[in-house]
Amino acid sequence: MLTEIGKRAKDAAAKLAVTSTEDKNRILLAMANALRENCDKILEANAIDIENGRNNNMSESLIDRLMLNKDRIEGMAKGIEDVINLADPVGRILWETERPNGLKIQRVSVPLGVVGIIYEARPNVTSDAAALAVKAGNTAILRGGKEAFNSNSAIMDSMRDAIEKTGFNPDIIELVRDTSRDSATALMKMNKYVDVLIPRGSASLINAVVENSTVPVIETGVGNCHIYVDSEADIDMATEIIFNAKTQRISVCNTAESLLIHKDIAEYALIAIKARLDEKNVTLYGDEIAREICPDIEVATDDDYYREYLDYKMSVKIVSSLEDAIEHIRKYSSGHSESIITNNKDNAEIFLNSVDSSAVYHNASTRFTDGGEFGFGAEIGISTQKLHARGPLGLPQLNSFKYKIYGDGQIR
Numbered sequence: 001m002l003t004e005i006g007k008r009a010k011d012a013a014a015k016l017a018v019t020s021t022e023d024k025n026r027i028l029l030a031m032a033n034a035l036r037e038n039c040d041k042i043l044e045a046n047a048i049d050i051e052n053g054r055n056n057n058m059s060e061s062l063i064d065r066l067m068l069n070k071d072r073i074e075g076m077a078k079g080i081e082d083v084i085n086l087a088d089p090v091g092r093i094l095w096e097t098e099r100p101n102g103l104k105i106q107r108v109s110v111p112l113g114v115v116g117i118i119y120e121a122r123p124n125v126t127s128d129a130a131a132l133a134v135k136a137g138n139t140a141i142l143r144g145g146k147e148a149f150n151s152n153s154a155i156m157d158s159m160r161d162a163i164e165k166t167g168f169n170p171d172i173i174e175l176v177r178d179t180s181r182d183s184a185t186a187l188m189k190m191n192k193y194v195d196v197l198i199p200r201g202s203a204s205l206i207n208a209v210v211e212n213s214t215v216p217v218i219e220t221g222v223g224n225c226h227i228y229v230d231s232e233a234d235i236d237m238a239t240e241i242i243f244n245a246k247t248q249r250i251s252v253c254n255t256a257e258s259l260l261i262h263k264d265i266a267e268y269a270l271i272a273i274k275a276r277l278d279e280k281n282v283t284l285y286g287d288e289i290a291r292e293i294c295p296d297i298e299v300a301t302d303d304d305y306y307r308e309y310l311d312y313k314m315s316v317k318i319v320s321s322l323e324d325a326i327e328h329i330r331k332y333s334s335g336h337s338e339s340i341i342t343n344n345k346d347n348a349e350i351f352l353n354s355v356d357s358s359a360v361y362h363n364a365s366t367r368f369t370d371g372g373e374f375g376f377g378a379e380i381g382i383s384t385q386k387l388h389a390r391g392p393l394g395l396p397q398l399n400s401f402k403y404k405i406y407g408d409g410q411i412r
Contacts, residue, residue, distance in 0.1 A: 001177075002176060002178070002183060002190070003193075005174050005176065006194060009171060009193060011171070012172045013111070013113050013138065016111070016139055017090070017110065017111045021088040024088070024134055025135075027163055028134060028135060029080075029081070031080050031127070031130065031131060031159040032078075032080035034161065035073055035076055035080070035155065036073070036077050039073050039074075041154055041158070042068065042151065043069070043070070043073070045153065046066075046068040049149065049150050049151050050063065053066055061251040061311050062121050064250075066147055066151070075124075076127045080131040082378060083135050086376075086377040089135075089136055089137075089399045090110065090136065090137045091108060092108065093108055095107040102407065103406070103407050104405070105403060105406075106403065108401060109399040110402050111136055111137030111398070112399065113195035113196075114141065114194050115129075115138045115198065115398065116190070116196070117142050117198045118198075118199045118200070118201070118209055119144055119145065119200040119201050120201035120202060121201075123151035125142075125200060126142055126144060126152045126155045126175065128379075128380065129380050130159060132379070132380055132395060133172075133173065134172060140172070141174055141194065143175070149179055159173060160174070184209075188209060188212050196215065196218060197215040198217070198393070199217065199220060200380065202222070203308065206220065218385065218389060219384060219385045220383055220393065221382065222253065222308045224306060224308045224334040225253075225255065225257055225338060225366040226256070226258040226328075227242055227258070227341065228260040228339070228341065228351065229259070229260065229262060229341050230262055230341060230344060230351075231262040233265065233343065235265065235269050235272055238269065241363070242256060243276045245365040245366045246277060246282060247277070248367055250309075250310060250311055252367075253336060253382060254336065254369040254382070257307065257309050257313075257315065258332065259314055259315065260317050260319050260328060262319060263320050266293060266318045270316070282313065283312060284297045284315075285297070285298045285299065285316065287318060290317065297316065300315050305328070308334065322350060325351075326350075329357075330356070333355075334384060335356065335357045335384040335385075336357060336366075336369065337357060337358065337366040337369040338351075339362070339364060339366050340362055348362040348363075358384050369392065370392060371392035371393070374394075379392040379393050
């Protein structure tokens with residue numbers, strides 16, 4: 001079954017790679033309209049997944065990731081329409097030169113081919129990933145988690161039917177209907193048909209794909225994001241940034257999970273920040289100094305400093321210097337997003353230059369690490385690796401390149 005999906009996707013990829021921007025946009029518009037037209041059917045399927053999740057004691061943060069409503073489905077449809085309005089990344093001349101022998105050489109952007117995406121409990125990924133893949137000229141094989149099986153199936157069926165009605169091959173996108181571990185493992189070994197694999201989800205899922213896949217992987221990392229409150233920070237600003245970064249939406253990877261505060265301002269800053277976080281009942285796990293300032297802070301273990309909570313929880317550590325903060329981040333960060341709050345521009349530049357994460361901020365919330373917020377449009381995930389892409393994976397990152405060489409009889 002999976003091999004057959006791979007064959008069909010590979011065949012469809014050859015034609016999609018040379019499909020015009022106008023035709024790709026027609027496909028995407030049909031996909032967006034299909035989500036709206038099938039909203040009730042998708043919500044019925046989602047209700048089954050939600051009920052199953054609650055029966056299996058799924059956490060509220062995961063329920064939030066799984067849940068759809070009319071507004072979220074409309075957001076998914078608008079997300080596809082936003083992709084329509086983005087520039088087509090295929091066929092761009094990235095570099096060109098003319099050699100002394102008269103050869104004209106161009107480096108031109110081309111689709112990756114067949115993109116496999118393994119993800120978990122967020123059904124909106126089904127439409128987001130499919131739309132981005134198609135606009136970038138790639139076919140997509142999507143393998144969601146069992147938690148969202150009914151939702152993903154309803155979304156995919158709606159989009160495939162719409163593509164077929166427009167006269168195009170629906171095999172440009174497909175969902176693996178087997179959610180067993182075996183299907184994920186098989187997809188990781190499909191080098192003959194799949195050009196690149198992108199995992200999106202928990203640390204255990206991402207690590208399993210990175211460690212077991214023979215297909216090249218673009219790693220979308222876990223978000224253990226840090227905020228460092230420098231000795232020269234505006235405490236009111238810091239308090240609001242941390243409140244936003246931690247509580248605006250707890251179930252996403254750009255949520256702040258770790259708080260570092262300079263010792264010189266720790267007492268005042270921590271009391272103010274904790275009072276604001278208490279409004280959302282955020283549990284803090286801190287070191288000895290933090291607990292001396294606020295005794296009701298829980299004891300932090302070393303594991304807490306590595307943890308992506310995806311919950312109303314946050315680790316806290318008091319540091320003695322900017323260098324200590326940078327070293328702590330180097331040790332514990334997942335390489336996603338980190339922010340410094342300070343009025344000292346020199347300290348900010350040291351932090352931005354020294355912290356080796358995909359996005360580093362000065363006086364802003366980590367919640368902005370997002371393709372839409374960066375002006376890229378929708379994204380498949382946030383890459384925390386350095387090859388082939390880093391940061392938000394938007395349309396340009398879903399392309400590779402090849403060289404076109406124009407001659408008039410040159411030989412060597």
